[in-house]
Amino acid sequence: MRWTLQAKPSSEKVTVLKKSLGVDEIVASLLVQRGIETYEEAKQFFRPTLDDLHDPFLMKDMQKAVDRIEKAMTSGEAVMVYGDYDVDGTTSVALVSSYLQSVYPNVTTYIPDRYDEGYGVSYKGIDYADDNGISLIIALDCGIKAIEKVAYAKEKGIDFIICDHHRPGDTIPDAVAVLDAKQEDCNYPYDELCGCGVGFKLIQGLAPLFEQTIEDLIPYLDLVATAIGADIVPITGENRVLAHFGLQVINSNPRLGFKAIINQIKKERLTITDVVFIIAPRINAAGRMKHGLHAVELLTETNIETAMDYASQIETYNTDRRSADKEITAQALLQIEENKEQERLTTVVYHETWHKGVIGIVASRLTETYYRPTLVFTKSGDKLAASARSVKGFDVYNALHECSEYIEQFGGHKYAAGLTLLPEQYEGFKNKFEEVVSNTIDKQLLTPELSIIQELKLEHITPKFYRILKQFAPFGPGNMTPVFMSQQVQDTGYGKCVGADESHLRLTMSQNQSQPIVGIGFGLGDKKDLITKRKPFDVAYTIDENEWNGNVSLQLKIKDIK
Template identity: 55%
Template sequence: MQKRWALKQNPDINEVKRISAELGIDEVLAAMLLQRGIQTFEEARFFFRPDMRHLHDPFLMQGMEQAIERIEKAIQTGENILIYGDYDVDGTTAVTVVYSFFRKRYSRIEYYIPDRYLEGYGISTQGIDYAAQNNFTLIIALDCGIKAVDKVAYANELGVDFIICDHHTPGNELPEAVAVLDPKRNDCDYPYKELSGCGIGFKLIQAYAQKNDISFDEVANYLDLVATSIACDIVHVTGENRTLASFGLQKINSNPGTGIKVLMDIAGKTSNYSISDVVFMIGPRINAAGRIDNARHSVELLLSEDMEAAKAKGMLISEKNLERKGHDLAITDEALSMIAADAVMTGRKSTVVFNERWHKGVIGIVASRLTEKYYRPTIVLTHSNGHVAGSARSVVGFDLYEALCGCSDLLLQFGGHKYAAGLTMKPEQVEAFTARFEEVVAATITEQQLIQEIQIDAELKLEKITSKFFRVLTQFGPFGPENVCPVFISRNVSVYGNVSLVGSNHIKMCVHQSGSPLFDCIAFNQGECIEEIRKGKPFDICYTIEENIWREKRSIQLNIKGIRC
């Protein structure tokens, strides 16, 4: 697929020189700080040295006082409390954090994860009925509920109170809950708006601990789970999230909880985890239980303190993950064939594919794969409990949630983020929805947004890549949305020695540039460039810089994202 190379605008050269001198770092690194809005020595220190003291007071969040008071009342009067959470990584980690924290000091508490297939996403009538029938008078809902106006009203009729802890965009009306914790509320002045669902749960227990003189160390013990949610829910790795992720990764790499440690062992990587490693090695395994069977398996694993029991549960989840992979690949192939065989579909600005037999648990993954292939807003639909359920993914810069708002009259419900969403409709609306979604997308998306872009931070001479440069560069992490791993461009580089094709379509080579040291390179899925490279002419590369560890030997490697011969 053709990709655009877009070089970010250079900051003012005088500001670059000032920051470079104040911090004693290369001007290229100073420019990247300015690109991230960091303009002073203090801001740079804050950025390079995350500190727990940078976390915001949880009571700045609208509704937090009411939430803590209601929980305290429930504990004091012996009420039954139900911790309710979504079935994905964010929801299951959130349930684990909040349930584990309160279970240590109160016994009349349980957790509930809705069944993806029988109940669907979010607050369900079945879940509320379960609470009422079993004398639960307080539900703490995590990573869901912000749009559950009717469901919360139903719970109120049954005498069941709700505390909503959500991070999704609210609708026009908030549920009539005891408290609604969501920084995206228009009336919420909480300084950071991009917490994960587990992050909101973390702020809830932080507030309870703060009010009840419980050591923050106990709260911080859950940061490996918070970091996992931040990574896998693809929220911004900026501000407070960056602090939480930074310390959470430290815990993952030094002293992970039993469940996380088991998943690391199964994944075959036991140290040096990055946000990306969490996304690709830990996240899919936690998700697999809810996709194929029941997400309670994931919560049971994450709650486990017994290593042998955790290993048994981890192996079960690993088997579910292998089953998930089988469904994923088969459905992806089928969907790609469906698109390729339809000239009308291939010419659209959006993709909507539907098959009533597809496994609901993997349609989100399939939507992501189709987006990678065709690079346009994509929705994958399948039958679920008499309705049609869908998972949607977007491209950089296009607001998927707003596009779905333009189709809301054809939907039973929908929710999510700018780049990912879920939706439900009646079967008879599929054709009309497909046409409307294409109409909305075609009217609002730009041609540039339909071409995948490589955002390049700076042009760099290879000779500048020293051990000190790399050491400072790593302190820009942890990397993720809104703080992505820096991409550099180097022009007129030359190959040294052999150029090899490895795996199915990857290039392995060594490059240099007019007097620079030699750098090993890997270029994934760019085998089509190998013949041009072998001609020996200089070419341009854009790349990230990473550490390669091979047989305990560490070296700097260039991970090439694009080649222009």
Template identity: 60%
Template sequence: MSMSTRWVFKPEPGREAASRLAGELGIDPLLAGLLVQRGIRDFESARRFFRPELSHLHDPMQMQDMEQAVDRLEVALTRGERILVYGDYDVDGTTSVALMAAYLREYSDAVATYIPDRYREGYGLSRQGIEFADDNGMGLIVALDCGVKAIEQARYARSKGIDLIICDHHRPGETLPEAVAVLDPKRDDCPYPYKELCGCGVGFKLIQALHERRGLDPAELLPYLDLVATAIGADIVPITGENRVMVHYGLQVINGGARPGIRALLRGLDRKNYQVSDLVFRVAPRINAAGRMQHGEDAVRLLTETDPARAGALADEIESLNSQRRETEQAITDEALEMVRSEGGEARMSTVVFKEDWHKGVIGIVASRLIETYYRPTLVFTRSGDKLAASARSVRGFDLYEALEACSDCIEQFGGHTYAAGLTLEASRFQDFKDRFEKVVSERITEDSLTPEIQIDLKIHLSQIHPKLVRILSQFGPFGPGNPAPVFVAGPLVDTGYARTVGEGGAHLKLAVTQDGSGPIGGIGFGLGDRLDLIQGGREFYAVFSIEENHWQGRTSTQLKIRDIRDAAPD
């Protein structure tokens, strides 16, 4: 059964502002209203929105410690020092390592990469990684997408005579690690104007600074933005400001001829132009599968491979790992759902489940799957050595990181963001933590946060949907957090008699709708197969949807991507 949702209308754009902008740009007032809702009120801001340029990227030297980082890298490259590029095992980390290693290897043959083993070393900068650098005579580690909380590890590196440059985007603790440079726009003392970079984005700013220090053309860095765009999409950071510029150019790189590794992962997709969604749902899960099921170094090898044939073979191996990941994830999800039901967990404000032998590599995905059924903050635990490890996911409007801080006396270590986190604790503290977390959530969560919502931009009539509108709407992209695809509501609608369920178990809804004689327009509602009875037999209904181009067998048509359906008019 698909979950019920609240329909929430965004504030109406001011008519005067929308009318004025429509006149300036020569566009439909409906489109102008959407722009005003996004804070775009004049020609210049619209130009920057629709025509991102590399010149819109900020000066990387504005980032705290950037000068020290560039100075130290210059010394290492000039002296031919051995450099270790270290990163986390997820998409953001592996793309960061691929980007930094590929760039530095343009100037040095003494660059190695290191991804920690998810199971033996865990998240972040590890002692084993530092010992690997020491054993191999490396005097500098560049740590990406991790390290901002690695106080003890940084001290250990220093004791070994190894310098450390940290490129991170997670929230720092009260104390920063002892490093040559800590690049993190979320530092309280960092004046960098854009705070929402992912780890790969921070790494890109470092190579941008190094490139510009050498007097080279920033446009030469364009080929690296396919990696940055993939990381931005996978890490669910806002696609606004500087991120939007980098995704815009990253997609141009991918559509114009991506690096062999990414091209191999996109094989088989019937697309004229790849979008962020293809990176999120096609490329990212496969890169993640390497670190989840085997080792993140496999992903780095794929992303740095320059030979298409070898990249294809590596992609085939990762595809096999991804298939294993899907099977494992489904089995654990089924077990976890049954555990919640059997333990009476449906009545709780949080979901916290644990089983000794669950695969650590997929528990984050399982947490997301549980939220699809029980919409509330969720943690999935498994055993990791002599500790318990968990992946946590949250719901709209609830700060998971702050909730974990309130439980910190039960936790050995944790880190993450508002909506996703990871933690470890002693097995003996599991029940204490579970009770404490439930108490914190119960005290802090609001009723609105317990029900998923769909934010609606504007009402629309089907007669307003025409090819030019669809074409301009597509230029609102790249879409993602902070810049979602515009969402409309229309009704009453009537199906043409075409409605049917499709997909495994009839999970999805396929239909074609008309409104007051306008249309018909085809639509697809993923996960809405159980709404078929609401629209059959000529019944009128209301639908929330985004509008997209559907490409099928060389033909292009307008399609409604249905988000929700009701039989009554929206409030």
């Protein structure tokens, strides 16, 4: 790993903030590094309020969307809430459909089949709406590029409201309303909402029709917080407020579907990290292994026994998903080694039998192993479908755009995307993708970066400091868990490899006779020789708590040792 130490913030700004907040220099410095420079900004950061949320009507077309939904309700139209099969899509559908059903009966939901229909708005979904007399489709977490499909629906007399957060193409679909803050002519103050976040803005816009305030919408925020975590959007600005209050709902009064999952995992207080690694994979597993509608059913269920049954089924899907993920990752690694492709700057692998539901996870695993832009392909009908993942700092969406002559369809974000192409385009695409990446990537980006926020003396790590640090949460992109570095520390002689295969490293460190502190380095067992015989070393870490036999103590989660 290459360690990069963030630039020191302006000492003048740190001094001003230190005085106005009455905090020490380290805390003031951490805040300034996050762009927080005044007492008011710090207050908003540490004490988010629902008043910090923006007026939904600042979003382009919001009034049109609200008016069209009101017209549908007044005239008794059938409304379909449509969303993708991933966490962001299914939570969006659960949110908007359950809200609408609380005020209007004629609402149905639709999630496309990952294998039969693929990603985004589908012709099959529109035909289903037409066959069932549905005249308004609200598309969530998709639709911004569905030009032909929205036109097809219009021919059938079906209107679309699109609520998306993906980057638009050159043309915007001819929908009644398009809610997407990434549109160039949309002046909404925050453009990093996830799909479920846009769905929440829609119900925030609808609420005054039913004499509801923002307080009435708080129960929906558990869904929004889950989507924010799962979709890896920045936890800054409005997302930070939504995640903060959503976590409160998850931990105090979650919907029955979440309660059923939490009962299975038996964890008392969930952080955003728990949401990402415990709740989100289970919701995702339904769409990966069976059908995304199972997740929507779980998230909208109002009977606890039924919710428990759904959660139990989804737990089975998740176990199957883990098994498939492990098997396919092993096959993909073997394919890379056998074809001697380690010298390439990209990873592109394909096998027709690989499970379409887990190729995104496999792409992430391969990126972790080889650390380069990665695509994993499988057969999907008469086409090939792929999930793409990138390395920090490299825009894989733009790279795919450069390869569009070989692609049938693609969409996504800077670091994660999906695409389809014809089998005969595969080799041409593979070579073109390698060429584009080779010509545009900064070679430094092919070594994982460990971004260190500042150097710290071990003596500064106190319970009081950690209590303040915990208030920086929820952590995520734009507000990452701070990684610190300490130089010239020594193991006190108790360092050892731990774990069934001794792949982890546990040690007790001190620096200049400071109070010893325990550190655990997962996957760092091979670094043991660096710490023996009291040799001084540098260590990069985050600060955490360890609970053992009812005793809580501070510990360092070691990221790397040099």
